[in-house]
Amino acid sequence: xxQVEAYKIQSTPAVYVYEGPLRLWHxxxxxxxxxxxVSGYFIGSPLPSLSGEASDYFLMGYxxxxxxxxxxxxxxxxxxxxxWAIVGNYxxxxxxxxxxxxxxxxxxxxxELRWYFFLEKEPRKYVGHNPxxxxxxxLFMVWGLLFMIFTGFALYGxxxxxxxxxxxxxxxxxxxxxxxxxxxxxxxxxxxxxxxIFVIVHIYAAIxxxxxxxxxxxxxxxxxxRMFRDNREPDDHYLK
Amino acid sequence: xxxxxYEVMRRQGITRRSFxxxxxxxxxxxxxxxxxxxxxxxxxxxxxxxxxxWLHGLECTCCSESFIRSAHPLAKDVILSMVSLxxxxxxxxxxxxxxxxxxxxxxxKYDGNFxxxxxxxxPLNQEGMSCIIAGKPFNEQLMHVAKHCKAIISWGSxxxxxCVQAAAPNPTGATPIHKVINDKPIIKVPGCPPIAEVMTAVxxxxxxxxxxxxxxxxxxPKMFYSQRIHDKCYRRPHFDAGQFVETWxxxxxxxxxxxxxxxxxxxxxxxxCSTIRWNEGTSFxxxxxxxxxxxxxDGFWDKGSWYARxxxxxxxxxESNADKVGGTAAAVVGAATAAHMAxxxxxxxxxxxx
Numbered sequence: 001x002x003q004v005e006a007y008k009i010q011s012t013p014a015v016y017v018y019e020g021p022l023r024l025w026h027x028x029x030x031x032x033x034x035x036x037x038v039s040g041y042f043i044g045s046p047l048p049s050l051s052g053e054a055s056d057y058f059l060m061g062y063x064x065x066x067x068x069x070x071x072x073x074x075x076x077x078x079x080x081x082x083x084w085a086i087v088g089n090y091x092x093x094x095x096x097x098x099x100x101x102x103x104x105x106x107x108x109x110x111x112e113l114r115w116y117f118f119l120e121k122e123p124r125k126y127v128g129h130n131p132x133x134x135x136x137x138x139l140f141m142v143w144g145l146l147f148m149i150f151t152g153f154a155l156y157g158x159x160x161x162x163x164x165x166x167x168x169x170x171x172x173x174x175x176x177x178x179x180x181x182x183x184x185x186x187x188x189x190x191x192x193x194x195x196x197i198f199v200i201v202h203i204y205a206a207i208x209x210x211x212x213x214x215x216x217x218x219x220x221x222x223x224x225x226r227m228f229r230d231n232r233e234p235d236d237h238y239l240k
Numbered sequence: 241x242x243x244x245x246y247e248v249m250r251r252q253g254i255t256r257r258s259f260x261x262x263x264x265x266x267x268x269x270x271x272x273x274x275x276x277x278x279x280x281x282x283x284x285x286x287x288x289x290x291x292x293x294w295l296h297g298l299e300c301t302c303c304s305e306s307f308i309r310s311a312h313p314l315a316k317d318v319i320l321s322m323v324s325l326x327x328x329x330x331x332x333x334x335x336x337x338x339x340x341x342x343x344x345x346x347x348x349k350y351d352g353n354f355x356x357x358x359x360x361x362x363p364l365n366q367e368g369m370s371c372i373i374a375g376k377p378f379n380e381q382l383m384h385v386a387k388h389c390k391a392i393i394s395w396g397s398x399x400x401x402x403c404v405q406a407a408a409p410n411p412t413g414a415t416p417i418h419k420v421i422n423d424k425p426i427i428k429v430p431g432c433p434p435i436a437e438v439m440t441a442v443x444x445x446x447x448x449x450x451x452x453x454x455x456x457x458x459x460x461p462k463m464f465y466s467q468r469i470h471d472k473c474y475r476r477p478h479f480d481a482g483q484f485v486e487t488w489x490x491x492x493x494x495x496x497x498x499x500x501x502x503x504x505x506x507x508x509x510x511x512x513c514s515t516i517r518w519n520e521g522t523s524f525x526x527x528x529x530x531x532x533x534x535x536x537x538d539g540f541w542d543k544g545s546w547y548a549r550x551x552x553x554x555x556x557x558x559e560s561n562a563d564k565v566g567g568t569a570a571a572v573v574g575a576a577t578a579a580h581m582a583x584x585x586x587x588x589x590x591x592x593x594x
Binding site (some may be wrong): 041044045046047048049050051052054055056057058059060061063116118158159161162172173176179180181182183185186189190192193194196197200201204208211212 | 457462466468471477482483485486497505507508509534538539550551553562563565566569574577581584
């Protein structure tokens with residue numbers, strides 16, 4: 001390594017983007033989503049039947065418990081995430097309130113789409129999320145998660161029974177809205193697959209852009225620091 | 241003045257002792273405390289019978305069949321003789337013009353003070369010609385009677401939700417009662433048919449207290465429709481344990497394990513079958529070894545298969561379910577991601593080479 005190169009690496013600017021609580025939320029959320037998808041799948045299509053006395057086992061009970069517990073974690077985490085969007089730093093607000101009224105933002109979405117279709121040679125440089133990522137995360141992790149939390153509590157409230165707060169707040173109006181309980185089950189199940197698709201794309205895009213773009217992604221969600229490959233002006237400075 | 245319930249019962253040869261027994265059994269069936277027994281007795285002794293007009297639209301008469309089989313001996317005898325069932329074309333002796341005359345007679349005599357019970361529903365397509373009563377579309381008769389009634393009982397899934405005749409594609413335009421009448425209180429008693437004791441108990445409650453029992457948001461009496469079949473199913477321990485029937489007539493089926501994997505709709509069906517049961521409390525579908533088909537739920541004909549846990553999603557052409565649709569979508573996205581990954585690797589290799 002030459003003297004000049006060493007100097008360049010040292011002077012690569014880094015920005016503290018994701019604060020501790022937000023990173024913790026991200027990883028807890030990721031874990032909860034994994035537990036929910038796996039346990040949810042096995043609620044819809046249970047494991048092979050066990051033989052013997054019913055009193056010897058509680059397999060379906062444990063699977064459902066894992067699902068409900070992780071569901072509460074997601075729901076409480078979501079409330080915390082809203083709180084953190086208010087008290088956290090500037091970047092914490094991007095997930096909930098993307099700059100949908102900015103023309104430059106949609107230009108950025110277009111650029112990212114072209115980038116993914118290999119039509120752009122140069123990636124742009126972002127301190128926060130790239131605009132396409134912001135759209136995806138807003139759709140799936142705000143509206144998608146809200147849909148799952150609401151339908152999830154509606155289904156959970158059915159078991160808790162009339163009179164429980166879960167039933168009164170969620171089941172009592174969501175189930176008639178969809179038609180009947182079976183419809184809510186089907187939609188809840190379909191959205192599970194939507195979340196799985198998001199997870200595939202999210203992990204792939206994060207690793208790919210970590211390698212191919214101008215900034216770090218995966219390590220940023222661990223350390224909080226965004227590292228850059230060059231000293232160019234970031235392309236999302238207009239957001240400030 | 242019309243006779244009171246008590247007078248009718250005495251005339252029918254029912255002893256006072258039996259009458260009081262009936263009152264306490266009814267109170268128990270309705271989930272009321274012992275203090276309500278004298279209230280029911282008092283009401284029955286003093287209140288004139290409220291007339292009921294029982295209309296039949298597009299239906300199969302299974303509700304009537306269920307109703308007349310109310311297992312509770314007293315409930316069966318007494319309700320049928322004490323209800324002033326002025327019109328019910330299946331049960332009444334009169335026919336033709338005589339029968340239709342009873343409707344106008346009741347409307348004249350008890351305008352705004354009788355109960356309209358509807359079994360079935362009106363078909364609205366083809367100018368209602370799919371159900372003709374006394375030479376006119378059923379919808380006309382329904383509208384005419386509904387205008388003068390005090391309240392409406394929607395018997396069964398036909399009147400409550402539409403049932404089989406409203407299943408896709410619903411060629412006759414069969415429409416549930418609450419969608420054609422919106423200015424009268426309606427109580428829904430869904431089921432195909434509803435449980436006999438549920439039907440008699442609802443009638444008894446309305447006649448005794450002159451009001452509907454407590455209803456849920458969908459207009460069903462909470463006392464019978466507030467819990468799912470699954471919540472009170474005697475096979476529930478097998479569900480929690482993870483013990484399921486995998487195929488018909490396997491060892492698990494013989495042992496009476498949970499029918500969840502065979503498409504039992506108990507977990508999504510609100511009804512009292514697993515507590516009250518059928519035919520004098522003899523059995524109910526799950527006890528007989530067949531899963532619940534969810535007959536008291538909205539649109540249950542279109543929420544099949546009855547033999548698969550996951551509902552068919554027919555919008556995707558071939559019959560498919562959430563796992564097939566979602567799994568296919570995930571596989572396509574996964575494959576696209578892999579292809580994209582390969583293309584990205586090629587691009588990067590090229591850039592490095594330059």
